[in-house]
Amino acid sequence: MQVNEIEKKEYTPLIVAFCCNWCSYAGADLAGSSRLNYPANVKIIRVPCSCRVNPLFILRAFQRGADGVIMCGCHPGDCHYSTGNYYARRRMTLLFSMLDYLGIERARTRVEWVSAAEGAKFAAVMNEFAETINRLGENRKLRDLRCEK
Amino acid sequence: MQKIGVFVCWCGSNIAATVDVAAVVEALKKQPGVVYATDYQYMCSASGQNLIKDAIKEYGLTGVVVCSCSPRMHEATFRKTVQAAGLNPYMLEIANIREQCSWIHKDIKEGTEKAIILGAAAIAKVQLNAPLYSQTSPVVKRALVIGGGIAGIQTALDIADAGFEVDIVEKKPTIGGKMSQLDKTFPTLDCAACILTPKMVDAGAHEKINLYTYCEVEKVEGFVGNFSVTIKQKPRYIDATKCTGCGACVEKCPSKKTPNEFNMGLDNRTAIYIPFAQAVPKLAVIDKDACIHFKNGKCGLCVRTCEAGAINYDQTEEFITREYGAIVVATGFNQIKPTNFDEYLYNQSKDVVTSLEFERIMNAAGPTKGHLVRPSNGKQPKNIVFVQCVGSRGTSCRDKSYCSKICCMYTAKHAMLVKDHHPEIDVTVFYIDVRTPGKNFDEFYRRAVEQYGVHYIKGMVGKVEEADGTLKVQASDLLDNRQILMDADMVVLAAAIEPDPTARSIATMLTASMDTNDFFTEAHAKLRPVESPTAGIFLSGVCQGPKDIPETVAQASAAAAKVIGLLAKDHLLCNACVAHSDETLCNGCSQCANVCAYGAITYEDRLVMDKGVRETRRVAVVNEAICQGCGACTVTCPSGAMDLRGFANNQIMAEVDAICK
Numbered sequence: 001m002q003v004n005e006i007e008k009k010e011y012t013p014l015i016v017a018f019c020c021n022w023c024s025y026a027g028a029d030l031a032g033s034s035r036l037n038y039p040a041n042v043k044i045i046r047v048p049c050s051c052r053v054n055p056l057f058i059l060r061a062f063q064r065g066a067d068g069v070i071m072c073g074c075h076p077g078d079c080h081y082s083t084g085n086y087y088a089r090r091r092m093t094l095l096f097s098m099l100d101y102l103g104i105e106r107a108r109t110r111v112e113w114v115s116a117a118e119g120a121k122f123a124a125v126m127n128e129f130a131e132t133i134n135r136l137g138e139n140r141k142l143r144d145l146r147c148e149k
Numbered sequence: 150m151q152k153i154g155v156f157v158c159w160c161g162s163n164i165a166a167t168v169d170v171a172a173v174v175e176a177l178k179k180q181p182g183v184v185y186a187t188d189y190q191y192m193c194s195a196s197g198q199n200l201i202k203d204a205i206k207e208y209g210l211t212g213v214v215v216c217s218c219s220p221r222m223h224e225a226t227f228r229k230t231v232q233a234a235g236l237n238p239y240m241l242e243i244a245n246i247r248e249q250c251s252w253i254h255k256d257i258k259e260g261t262e263k264a265i266i267l268g269a270a271a272i273a274k275v276q277l278n279a280p281l282y283s284q285t286s287p288v289v290k291r292a293l294v295i296g297g298g299i300a301g302i303q304t305a306l307d308i309a310d311a312g313f314e315v316d317i318v319e320k321k322p323t324i325g326g327k328m329s330q331l332d333k334t335f336p337t338l339d340c341a342a343c344i345l346t347p348k349m350v351d352a353g354a355h356e357k358i359n360l361y362t363y364c365e366v367e368k369v370e371g372f373v374g375n376f377s378v379t380i381k382q383k384p385r386y387i388d389a390t391k392c393t394g395c396g397a398c399v400e401k402c403p404s405k406k407t408p409n410e411f412n413m414g415l416d417n418r419t420a421i422y423i424p425f426a427q428a429v430p431k432l433a434v435i436d437k438d439a440c441i442h443f444k445n446g447k448c449g450l451c452v453r454t455c456e457a458g459a460i461n462y463d464q465t466e467e468f469i470t471r472e473y474g475a476i477v478v479a480t481g482f483n484q485i486k487p488t489n490f491d492e493y494l495y496n497q498s499k500d501v502v503t504s505l506e507f508e509r510i511m512n513a514a515g516p517t518k519g520h521l522v523r524p525s526n527g528k529q530p531k532n533i534v535f536v537q538c539v540g541s542r543g544t545s546c547r548d549k550s551y552c553s554k555i556c557c558m559y560t561a562k563h564a565m566l567v568k569d570h571h572p573e574i575d576v577t578v579f580y581i582d583v584r585t586p587g588k589n590f591d592e593f594y595r596r597a598v599e600q601y602g603v604h605y606i607k608g609m610v611g612k613v614e615e616a617d618g619t620l621k622v623q624a625s626d627l628l629d630n631r632q633i634l635m636d637a638d639m640v641v642l643a644a645a646i647e648p649d650p651t652a653r654s655i656a657t658m659l660t661a662s663m664d665t666n667d668f669f670t671e672a673h674a675k676l677r678p679v680e681s682p683t684a685g686i687f688l689s690g691v692c693q694g695p696k697d698i699p700e701t702v703a704q705a706s707a708a709a710a711k712v713i714g715l716l717a718k719d720h721l722l723c724n725a726c727v728a729h730s731d732e733t734l735c736n737g738c739s740q741c742a743n744v745c746a747y748g749a750i751t752y753e754d755r756l757v758m759d760k761g762v763r764e765t766r767r768v769a770v771v772n773e774a775i776c777q778g779c780g781a782c783t784v785t786c787p788s789g790a791m792d793l794r795g796f797a798n799n800q801i802m803a804e805v806d807a808i809c810k
Contacts, residue, residue, distance in 0.1 A: 016808055021221075022682060023662065029219045032248030040259040043266060043808045044249050046220065048726065048796055051744075052780030057801055064809035080660050080683065081779035082746045091784065116682065117664035123253075 013067035013133040015042045018053045022080035023115045024072030030119030038126035051084035055095040062142035068108045068133035075113040107132050151212040151276050154185040154204045158192035158217035160247055167251040167260040176265045180272045184208050193223050198230045205234035212240045212275040216268045218247040237280030244271040273807035277800045281725035284774045288374040289474040292712050296479035298326020300690025300705045302352045304477050307709030309357035313716045316359045323428035325349050326481055332512040335562045336593035346427045353429040369658040373685025374721045376473045384464035386435035391459035394431030398451035407439040413506040416516035421451050475712045479689040482646045485540050489547050494613040499524040501640045523638055530638030532575035534622050535560050536610045540645035549645045554695035556643035557584045561597040568601040577604040579624050613640055661686045668694050679708040687711050726795030727776040730769040732757050734790035737767035741782035741791050749775035
């Protein structure tokens with residue numbers, strides 16, 4: 001019992017969320033102004049569109065010690081730039097199959113479409129994702145030990 | 150290395166309650182490049198902004214980080230602030246420690262730690278910021294209004310009166326919208342036609358307004374100030390330049406069995422028809438599906454009747470492309486058909502009608518010439534039951550979650566009108582709540598109860614049954630806690646209103662966002678209610694949310710004011726965060742141009758100096774006035790030549806690194 005508790009306290013996973021400016025970042029803002037809680041270990045990076053998310057950014061996050069990375073964009077068909085999220089979706093499919101090949105758990109990466117009106121969805125997705133990452137535990141495979149202090 | 154100043158806002162207690170602001174300042178002072186850090190109660194106030202300006206001058210800051218609310222809120226404000234102090238406005242980054250930190254976390258330690266990390270990420274990014282300069286683009290001084298109801302008409306009239314050209318696109322053969330179907334309007338009971346038709350005529354006759362009726366928006370390209378819109382003109386099979394709207398063809402047409410949309414299908418119309426007497430433009434239109442000529446090539450009575458020779462069976466769809474500086478969405482609403490509310494017997498009984506159908510029955514120009522009669526037998530009803538909130542404020546899948554807002558008031562109006570004409574008719578209203586916020590609204594409702602003796606019963610109708618030619622209404626009275634079984638000759642359902650079904654495809658074309666109910670989202674729920682988050686797209690009327698006529702007209706004029714403000718400018722500043730290509734890395738492969746949704750990338754032969762060798766190469770060139778800054782090309786580029794200003798690869802990497810430290 002005690003050992004478990006100590007372990008739990010020591011490990012707080014780090015989650016990086018890439019959010020497009022027009023839908024998901026606004027959805028996160030709405031979650032905030034509606035006071036909908038989600039874990040503090042979710043850190044959001046604003047990008048103009050989900051198509052701005054280079055797969056390298058996600059790999060870099062894992063390399064530097066992130067335990068889960070989620071990318072959020074406008075719903076398909078609703079992209080502020082018409083087609084950006086379609087490109088993002090294809091790129092992520094490719095990246096995920098590569099991560100599969102490398103033996104990285106599929107659940108560590110996720111794509112979600114959250115509109116500016118879906119504050120509740122944003123919070124729910126983040127809570128669920130954080131719980132998943134909590135269960136999976138630390139990302140050890142992609143972490144670059146040279147990057148650590 | 151930049152000289153960075155960090156300004157942490159308390160936002161009163163909004164941030165300071167869950168984030169130890171002083172600790173954030175102390176921690177961020179230690180970040181590389183930070184030469185000054187402070188906190189203040191309200192950084193966006195005049196004194197807060199002066200604090201930033203003074204610090205920029207005193208410490209010679211080259212970059213500024215404000216830890217405050219969302220950049221969607223005050224990025225523009227603080228950019229102006231740093232600009233006023235002589236910095237380039239893009240040398241600012243905002244760490245969102247309110248919406249994405251203090252408001253969602255309760256633990257002060259947790260909130261403070263997160264705020265420090267978000268601040269550090271913003272500092273890491275601003276280290277790599279470079280001054281950016283906006284291009285300008287000209288503004289086309291013409292506006293497009295999608296939808297010709299009262300919202301669209303009012304917006305168009307206001308814009309046109311300011312001296313700008315306006316086109317109205319209306320999918321129906323006439324403008325006027327839902328208001329043209331109404332009999333009287335609350336809370337003054339003046340007749341809808343008397344106040345609407347003069348406006349329709351004004352819009353039709355205005356030299357600056359161009360009506361595209363029986364048209365649909367087919368394609369939208371471009372961006373604020375420079376939209377290019379393709380409009381589809383559906384064939385009327387009538388030469389609009391010849392038709393005088395005399396109606397002789399309508400009288401002669403032998404195909405008389407098509408449900409009349411204007412009267413909500415309560416009577417029939419002919420295949421060639423004029424929607425209603427006051428239609429603008431007053432032109433006949435042939436319904437191809439009902440016309441005998443289009444079925445078997447025979448008939449042709451209308452051709453022989455028309456003295457003007459206006460009938461033209463060979464008309465086809467036409468496409469018109471025009472340029473606009475601004476677009477106003479005024480697509481309006483529809484009342485839902487309560488066909489899946491079986492308990493109210495709407496499908497089975499003719500005497501169960503929606504309120505809009507009842508409106509047509511009460512209307513002097515309606516199917517019964519304004520005589521209040523039962524649709525089933527043409528006799529005057531002895532008692533009428535009104536049911537509120539049919540499909541509104543519900544949680545099941547057939548319900549809308551929102552309040553349709555107008556039903557309480559129009560039901561009070563209907564009840565009063567019934568009592569006005571026939572005081573002997575018994576009128577009962579079943580309601581969940583009576584909602585009357587608005588000028589003179591509650592007084593209006595109280596008149597219905599106190600002066601006209603309308604029975605208001607708090608409770609919902611559970612079931613309507615038909616027996617012996619009359620309706621039996623089963624309901625509960627929640628205040629008296631008893632069940633009611635009463636007779637009714639007619640039941641009127643205040644069915645929910647929903648956005649017009651075309652709104653979704655229009656939103657997609659305009660890249661304007663919608664909420665889960667398909668109402669258009671405004672740029673800010675309180676402070677920018679008539680603008681869409683997409684620049685140059687404005688919202689008017691019910692397309693943004695349920696509204697009554699006074700509110701719709703107010704919002705329509707507000708949208709017009711915003712459009713006029715935009716069209717009054719000769720040039721707009723473009724987005725400065727645009728893509729650019731590094732000539733020395735680009736190999737001219739065309740992949741970036743393939744993914745660009747705006748056609749902003751072209752190729753030029755340039756003399757490039759590469760590793761000491763001068764050679765002419767085909768390289769990508771970004772037109773900065775057209776680029777919208779999405780960044781699709783930057784990820785596609787295989788050689789890493791394409792990058793996005795303001796969201797550069799190294800900047801986002803720096804943020805990732807700072808967060809993952």
